[in-house]
Each structure stands twice: as C-alpha cells, then as structure tokens.
Amino acid sequence: MARVGLTPERLTLAGAELADEIGFDEVTVSELARRFDVKVASLYSHVRNSQDLRTRIALLALEELADRGAAALAGRAGKDALTALANVYRDYAREHPGRYAATRFRLDPQTAAASAGGRHAQMTRAILRGYDVIEPDQTHAVRLLGSVFHGYVSLESAGGFSHSAPDSQESWERILDALDALLRNWPEHPPR
Secondary structure: OOOOOOOHHHHHHHHHHHHHHHOHHHOOHHHHHHHHOOOHHHHOOOOOOHHHHHHHHHHHHHHHHHHHHHHHHOOOOHHHHHHHHHHHHHHHHHHOHHHHHHOOOOOOHHHHHHOOHHHHHHHHHHHHHOOOOOOOHHHHHHHHHHHHHHHHHHHHHOOOOOOOOOOHHHHHHHHHHHHHHHHHOOOOOOOO
16 A cells, blocks of 8 residues: 555655755665655555656656746846846756756657657747747757756856856856857858
C-alpha cells in the first residue's frame, strides 16, 4: 500500500527541492525515499525510476521558468524585454541551481515537444520580432541568446567570475548591451 500523502506531484516537488540542495545529478529515487523516511519500493507506485523522477523535475523546472519568463515579458519590447528574460534565467539559476540544471536534462522527443520548452523558444522569438530579426535568422538568434544566457549563468554559478574585477553584474549588463546592439544590427544573410 502506498504511503498516504505521497503523490507523483509531491514527489516531483520534493525531488526539485532536493536537486536545489544536493545537485540535480544526485537526485535518485533512493535519495528521495530517505527524505520521506520510506522504503524505495513504496515510491515506485508513483515514479517508475530515477530517470522518470528526473524527467518530472525537468518538466516542472521548464514550466516554472517559462511562467516566470512570460510574466517578466508582459508589456515589454526591445532591450527591456531582452534584459527581462535574461534576468529571469539568471535569477532562476541562482535561486534554484538544481532545477536550473534540470532544464538542460535531455528529454525524449515526444516529452520535449509536450513540455514548456517550446514556450522558451516562443518567448525568445517574440523578443526578436521587436528587433526585426526574421527567419531563418531567428533560429540562429534564439540559439545565440540561449547559449549566452546559459553559458554565462553556468560559468558564474561555478565561480568562474568571482576571482577578478570587474564584478560579474557589470559584465552581465555590458553583455546585454552588446546583445542588444547585435540584434539591432543583425547581419543580413549573404546570398549563396
């Protein structure tokens, strides 16, 4: 019999909290069972295995991050929108390092297509329309922004910028200025 009160949703949220504490890669069904002081077998009626648990955490994190991004973008355009979305990613990574790592978890194609991951690309594309970046260059620009946001956040969270001046906040602001300038002057695609 399953322990009263344990549901897939509750276990997913507890797994996400655990990821923030010990790291996403360390989250397992066994570790979660210890948190609830139950036998591992009692969780298998709610989650199939550690892969399933990590997938659920990734889906939760993608949804949370997309909701924050949508709220931050409401009514904004241009550099204001770019900065708002960039700061959402950076702030989320600082507040929820394990969940942020979960947003990079490889999902199977069907699960990825049904996830909030598509909302992230849509939000970035909405920003790009304010800069008049059109396809096929929108895809390149989406990838550029995602790479810069994730790369900076990952290096910063690993302490990569903590040993030298200027402060990482100053660099972040300059990078956003540079991205804004790049997007305002996006190069035309050369004819083949």
